[in-house]
Amino acid sequence: MGLSFTQILFTVVVVVAVWRVVTFFERRRARPPVRGGRRAVDVAKCPRCGTYVPTGEPCPHCGGGPERGG
Ligand SMILES: [Zn+2]
Numbered sequence: 691m692g693l694s695f696t697q698i699l700f701t702v703v704v705v706v707a708v709w710r711v712v713t714f715f716e717r718r719r720a721r722p723p724v725r726g727g728r729r730a731v732d733v734a735k736c737p738r739c740g741t742y743v744p745t746g747e748p749c750p751h752c753g754g755g756p757e758r759g760g
Pocket of ligand 1: 736737738739740741749750751752753
């Protein structure tokens with residue numbers, strides 16, 4: 691009983707190949723696929739003129755400060 695050198699070598703090659711594939715996918719899974727850019731923007735109504743502006747930004751219409759809610 692016993693494996694020949696070729697069989698051992700083949701087994702090692704297969705194990706290494708599988709291990710590399712597994713680590714490759716593990717690395718890809720570690721990084722969540724983030725596509726920058728598309729994100730819902732919260733808007734708030736300007737207390738002065740009623741224009742809807744992105745939250746945290748001054749009103750481009752009348753220069754009013756950021757206001758939450760509305
Ligand atoms: Zn305004």
